Amino acid sequence: MSAHTDPYARTEEATHVTPSTEFDDERKTEVKAQLDEVLDPCSCMSDNPISILDLGLVESIAVDGRDVEVTLLLTSQRCTYFLDINDEVRERVESLDEVDSCEVHQDTSGQIWTNDRMSTEEREARRQRFHDQMDAAGVTPYAERSD
Amino acid sequence: MLDSGSLVVDSVSHCFNHTPENHKHPHAQIWDDETYELGAKLLPDGYVPSEEVFYRNHQPEELARLLFLESQIDYSVYHSLPLDDYFHDGYVSREKGFEFMEQNPERVSMYVDINPLEDDAGDQIEEFAAKDGVEGIKFYPARYQNGNDLSLQLTEEAVWPLLQRVADSEVDTLAIHKFIPFATAPVRYFKPDDVEDAANSFPDVNFEIIHAGFSFVEETVLAMASHDNVYANLENTACLVNTRPRKFAKALGEMLYWAGPDRIVYAGGATALHPQPPIDGIWNFEMPEDLIEDYDYPEVTREMKEKILGKNALRLLDKDPEQIKKDIKGDKWDQLRTEREESGDFPAEPWSTYEADAALASDD
Numbered sequence: 160m161s162a163h164t165d166p167y168a169r170t171e172e173a174t175h176v177t178p179s180t181e182f183d184d185e186r187k188t189e190v191k192a193q194l195d196e197v198l199d200p201c202s203c204m205s206d207n208p209i210s211i212l213d214l215g216l217v218e219s220i221a222v223d224g225r226d227v228e229v230t231l232l233l234t235s236q237r238c239t240y241f242l243d244i245n246d247e248v249r250e251r252v253e254s255l256d257e258v259d260s261c262e263v264h265q266d267t268s269g270q271i272w273t274n275d276r277m278s279t280e281e282r283e284a285r286r287q288r289f290h291d292q293m294d295a296a297g298v299t300p301y302a303e304r305s306d
Numbered sequence: 307m308l309d310s311g312s313l314v315v316d317s318v319s320h321c322f323n324h325t326p327e328n329h330k331h332p333h334a335q336i337w338d339d340e341t342y343e344l345g346a347k348l349l350p351d352g353y354v355p356s357e358e359v360f361y362r363n364h365q366p367e368e369l370a371r372l373l374f375l376e377s378q379i380d381y382s383v384y385h386s387l388p389l390d391d392y393f394h395d396g397y398v399s400r401e402k403g404f405e406f407m408e409q410n411p412e413r414v415s416m417y418v419d420i421n422p423l424e425d426d427a428g429d430q431i432e433e434f435a436a437k438d439g440v441e442g443i444k445f446y447p448a449r450y451q452n453g454n455d456l457s458l459q460l461t462e463e464a465v466w467p468l469l470q471r472v473a474d475s476e477v478d479t480l481a482i483h484k485f486i487p488f489a490t491a492p493v494r495y496f497k498p499d500d501v502e503d504a505a506n507s508f509p510d511v512n513f514e515i516i517h518a519g520f521s522f523v524e525e526t527v528l529a530m531a532s533h534d535n536v537y538a539n540l541e542n543t544a545c546l547v548n549t550r551p552r553k554f555a556k557a558l559g560e561m562l563y564w565a566g567p568d569r570i571v572y573a574g575g576a577t578a579l580h581p582q583p584p585i586d587g588i589w590n591f592e593m594p595e596d597l598i599e600d601y602d603y604p605e606v607t608r609e610m611k612e613k614i615l616g617k618n619a620l621r622l623l624d625k626d627p628e629q630i631k632k633d634i635k636g637d638k639w640d641q642l643r644t645e646r647e648e649s650g651d652f653p654a655e656p657w658s659t660y661e662a663d664a665a666l667a668s669d670d
Contacts, residue, residue, distance in 0.1 A: 166559070300563055
């Protein structure tokens with residue numbers, strides 16, 4: 160069934176930071192690994208917690224000397240959990256030996272978070288869950304019904 | 307009416323009150339401004355109202371002219387809103403809805419807002435559902451009270467018993483705002499998971515999810531495909547057909563593929579939005595070839611478009627299309643349309659029926 164293909168999978172190269180993003184600067188790679196440990200608070204209330212890196216919230220990582228700046232594009236501009244995410248990102252990144260300080264900014268460029276920013280692995284897992292739920296509900300797609 | 311002769315039914319209209327006097331909460335101005343900005347993002351050039359037109363207490367007469375002279379809409383469902391935590395009149399008052407319906411009894415039905423936290427909410431449902439022209443009840447998924455955003459998901463203890471009151475009432479449909487977060491309420495309140503539970507437990511109630519397709523498409527499609535009593539209301543989403551056509555095509559494609567064309571209803575979202583562009587957009591819409599090829603989405607036929615733009619809504623309202631055509635033939639709006647058609651002025655220019663010096667937003 161070709162509709163099993165995920166219509167929301169990313170079709171163009173990501174411009175934000177994803178799990179597969181590679182950096183020349185080793186410190187950025189270490190920061191990225193820390194961000195992969197920060198779970199999105201909303202997803203923690205579901206059965207499938209997901210990191211802010213997998214969710215596609217990390218717009219950029221910048222390093223200036225021993226100071227780090229992380230910019231996040233949130234799913235909602237007024238996400239009430241921004242302060243919690245900010246605190247955990249700072250705590251984790253500042254725990255790195257090479258880092259003195261970490262600032263977390265919110266992207267306000269006007270771009271909108273869309274679900275194709277999620278990591279390929281998470282999108283595939285999410286789509287698979289969708290199909291599993293359809294199967295569990297006994298749903299035959301309308302377009303494939305013969306009657 | 308469409309060129310094919312099929313009726314156009316608008317499944318959501320409002321008379322908003324965007325005046326400062328209506329503000330009850332510091333966030334009310336933000337809400338007003340974001341509603342305006344949403345229109346600026348969703349409407350094509352030439353359809354964004356001027357601030358003079360937008361920031362007013364819209365009246366039923368203005369809404370009627372907007373719908374029936376500036377668009378092809380033949381019939382509309384007015385939704386009052388229960389946002390009296392932010393606005394003195396709830397943002398879209400019941401009173402104006404009943405006035406609108408009284409002025410246009412052959413062209414308007416109404417869904418009445420209920421705040422589930424009021425002690426007599428169940429009695430209100432019974433009372434309003436018994437009124438002529440009222441065809442549904444409208445809920446919101448969150449409420450700001452005592453400094454907190456409270457969840458009003460259908461599965462909350464405060465809300466669930468009211469579903470039985472709806473089931474026992476004289477209306478068959480419950481509409482609930484979803485998908486577009488507002489104010490400071492958490493995004494999770496806007497997912498449709500609770501609708502699935504409700505649709506499962508109350509199979510005789512139709513659940514109309516407002517703004518379907520705007521986000522959480524897979525969750526929506528799952529609810530629709532597994533429950534025949536779940537409907538997708540395209541208020542605001544319909545505008546994406548013009549301004550974000552790929553997003554619209556995928557949302558519609560997923561709905562059609564999994565759940566079929568019979569439970570999707572167009573809504574114009576007036577007075578926040580101009581209702582005509584999405585009608586043109588849907589009527590002229592063609593599913594992109596690559597999406598048909600890659601995802602098995604169906605071609606969108608004229609029959610499907612007639613269903614989405616009117617027939618499905620009339621079935622949901624239990625109205626006979628031929629009877630509606632008879633009822634509105636020759637009425638005030640039909641006469642004014644005919645006059646305008648003869649002079650080549652139908653639909654009228656966007657916002658031209660409003661009394662304002664500059665009805666359209668300038669390009670500056």
